[in-house]
Amino acid sequence: MRIRNVFIILCAVVFLFGLSAPVMAKVIKIGGLTDCTGATSDVGKDYALGLSDAWHYVNDTGGINGKEVKYTWFDYGYRIPEALTKYKLLKRMGVIAIEGWGTGDTEALSATVFKDKLPYVSASFSAHLNNPKKSAYNLFFAPDYSTQARANLTAWFEAKWPKHKDYGKRAPKFACVYNFASPYASAPIKAIKDQAKMLGFEIGEDQDVALTAIDTKSQIMALKKFSPDVCWHGNTTMAVSATMRDAYALELGADWLVNYWGFDENLPRLAREAAEGAMCAGPSYFFGSDEGIMKTVKEFAKKYTPGVPLEKRLKFTVTAWSNVLLLREALIRADKAGDLSGPGILQKGFETMRDFAIADGGLGTSPVTYTSTDHRSTGIVPVFELVGGKFNHVKTIDVKGRWPEKWASEWFGW
Amino acid sequence: MNKKSIILLILFIFLGVLFTSCASMQTKPTAANFKAPTVALDSVQVTQYNGYWYYGANIKPTKGKEGNNSAVLPLAFTFNITNPNSFPVKLDGFGFTVAFEDFDVNMVNAYETQWIPPGKTNQISVPSILDVRQALLGLLVPNAFKVKEKGTNAWALLEKWWTGIPEYNIPIYVNGGSATFMAGEEQKVVPFKAKFPQ
Numbered sequence: 001m002r003i004r005n006v007f008i009i010l011c012a013v014v015f016l017f018g019l020s021a022p023v024m025a026k027v028i029k030i031g032g033l034t035d036c037t038g039a040t041s042d043v044g045k046d047y048a049l050g051l052s053d054a055w056h057y058v059n060d061t062g063g064i065n066g067k068e069v070k071y072t073w074f075d076y077g078y079r080i081p082e083a084l085t086k087y088k089l090l091k092r093m094g095v096i097a098i099e100g101w102g103t104g105d106t107e108a109l110s111a112t113v114f115k116d117k118l119p120y121v122s123a124s125f126s127a128h129l130n131n132p133k134k135s136a137y138n139l140f141f142a143p144d145y146s147t148q149a150r151a152n153l154t155a156w157f158e159a160k161w162p163k164h165k166d167y168g169k170r171a172p173k174f175a176c177v178y179n180f181a182s183p184y185a186s187a188p189i190k191a192i193k194d195q196a197k198m199l200g201f202e203i204g205e206d207q208d209v210a211l212t213a214i215d216t217k218s219q220i221m222a223l224k225k226f227s228p229d230v231c232w233h234g235n236t237t238m239a240v241s242a243t244m245r246d247a248y249a250l251e252l253g254a255d256w257l258v259n260y261w262g263f264d265e266n267l268p269r270l271a272r273e274a275a276e277g278a279m280c281a282g283p284s285y286f287f288g289s290d291e292g293i294m295k296t297v298k299e300f301a302k303k304y305t306p307g308v309p310l311e312k313r314l315k316f317t318v319t320a321w322s323n324v325l326l327l328r329e330a331l332i333r334a335d336k337a338g339d340l341s342g343p344g345i346l347q348k349g350f351e352t353m354r355d356f357a358i359a360d361g362g363l364g365t366s367p368v369t370y371t372s373t374d375h376r377s378t379g380i381v382p383v384f385e386l387v388g389g390k391f392n393h394v395k396t397i398d399v400k401g402r403w404p405e406k407w408a409s410e411w412f413g414w
Numbered sequence: 415m416n417k418k419s420i421i422l423l424i425l426f427i428f429l430g431v432l433f434t435s436c437a438s439m440q441t442k443p444t445a446a447n448f449k450a451p452t453v454a455l456d457s458v459q460v461t462q463y464n465g466y467w468y469y470g471a472n473i474k475p476t477k478g479k480e481g482n483n484s485a486v487l488p489l490a491f492t493f494n495i496t497n498p499n500s501f502p503v504k505l506d507g508f509g510f511t512v513a514f515e516d517f518d519v520n521m522v523n524a525y526e527t528q529w530i531p532p533g534k535t536n537q538i539s540v541p542s543i544l545d546v547r548q549a550l551l552g553l554l555v556p557n558a559f560k561v562k563e564k565g566t567n568a569w570a571l572l573e574k575w576w577t578g579i580p581e582y583n584i585p586i587y588v589n590g591g592s593a594t595f596m597a598g599e600e601q602k603v604v605p606f607k608a609k610f611p612q
Binding site for chain 2: 036037038039040041042045048072073074075077078079081211212214236238239242270303304305306307308
């Protein structure tokens with residue numbers, strides 16, 4: 001009896017000590033590959049900071065069904081061998097999904113993530129990544145570059161061309177300016193030319209402008225011979241601003257449509273009046289917006305990245321939040337289904353989304369849908385115009401809704 | 415076991431618990447009493463010097479593959495982290511941008527968790543690995559206008575940095591740094607920046 005009492009007391013003490021020990025919460029590991037200092041860092045750093053802020057937001061608002069996210073990310077400086085090495089490290093660390101960056105790392109790793117069945121949410125919106133048969137584990141929230149380009153040209157055709165003095169007298173003239181060798185810059189060219197042909201444009205010769213270009217006078221002189229009404233620029237902000245400045249100085253007189261990563265809050269600072277009237281697809285809010293949850297986005301930027309002033313943050317922070325909150329939703333769904341494996345996150349997470357509104361639409365994104373046969377997130381594309389340093393909404397083009405047959409059968413994967 | 419032994423055992427356990435509790439008793443962290451730890455750059459070390467060189471993708475190396483290969487400049491940044499509180503704090507995130515002169519060249523994060531005792535200073539050493547090729551692309555694209563405005567060119571800057579930094583006569587900046595600290599349920603994010611040599 002006495003021994004039993006002693007045993008009970010000892011058990012009680014052990015129990016009390018056990019209760020006071022810290023409870024270990026389960027942790028979900030997510031990896032990140034970014035470019036903060038390499039060739040695409042003018043846009044990549046802001047995106048990287050946005051990813052980090054947004055994962056803090058996820059943890060501060062309940063994590064993944066109560067599980068904490070440990071987000072580990074690296075600046076790979078747009079060096080592909082470094083991206084491959086860091087990918088292997090992240091995989092060894094046991095991450096269950098990766099927030100990737102641009103076309104460089106995304107395409108270099110596409111076959112590997114497909115083989116490894118590791119979801120890879122990227123800031124490369126290439127239409128080549130939409131086909132689950134080829135790249136099932138590459139996903140993103142935005143309409144792909146080709147859909148954005150089709151919408152951008154259509155918006156110009158409907159909003160700007162009718163105001164032109166030659167409207168009704170001749171076909172509008174269109175030309176493309178981009179770095180031929182860049183997969184990002186060349187990705188939507190076939191699609192936008194197809195759209196131009198469909199809308200009845202006369203199409204001029206393409207001009208090759210390097211991503212590193214700061215002098216584009218020879219290309220502008222070549223364009224002047226064709227005298228386009230509107231040009232597409234497929235590069236990133238620095239080369240876009242250099243081209244616009246030369247076009248303005250040499251009085252090209254054409255309007256500009258710009259690819260997603262070439263049109264941001266830095267463009268009017270660099271190109272000034274030469275960028276006036278430029279148009280771009282805006283699949284999520286600009287950083288200066290006060291709509292939706294943008295107040296929260298700014299609060300987290302200020303709190304978790306205090307060394308970077310808010311006035312230096314760009315729309316790519318919002319792009320990053322959109323991709324993070326998309327992945328969060330996929331993880332929540334897969335976790336509820338009890339399967340946080342790569343195929344689980346894909347099939348029980350992403351591919352269960354039907355017109356899902358990321359953050360209840362609070363980041364300005366269109367609702368997304370993913371199926372097992374089609375990873376095009378949406379065909380609804382808002383288009384914006386730069387006026388007096390501000391980004392004004394021109395119109396929203398529903399590419400899928402307007403051309404449903406072409407969307408279904410012709411415009412898939414390019 | 416007799417009654418006396420049992421009483422002694424219980425007393426022993428009770429005193430053990432009491433002493434342990436007293437030993438670990440300390441001020442509970444709150445938003446009001448949690449003072450921000452300080453982060454200060456102690457030194458920057460060139461951990462291995464490989465010279466200055468670059469060869470383009472059209473040059474066949476003696477061994478290995480062709481490519482835009484170039485000299486790596488590994489640096490180690492050592493910081494002093496001081497906890498002014500009367501309770502321990504956990505360093506839970508640490509990152510910053512490395513700049514040569516006023517050009518950002520690298521961004522690094524440290525993921526090692528460490529506890530800083532009350533009133534003490536810990537050190538953390540953070541490596542930064544950078545090669546000429548990466549810095550070149552950073553100068554040619556995002557910093558192209560800035561390089562032009564300074565009346566220089568990317569190659570001149572790279573040679574100056576890769577030969578001058580090992581001599582510690584080129585200023586190295588730590589920009590946009592943020593360190594996340596935890597104490598109990600409380601969190602503080604501390605910004606920091608520094609220059610070396612000062």
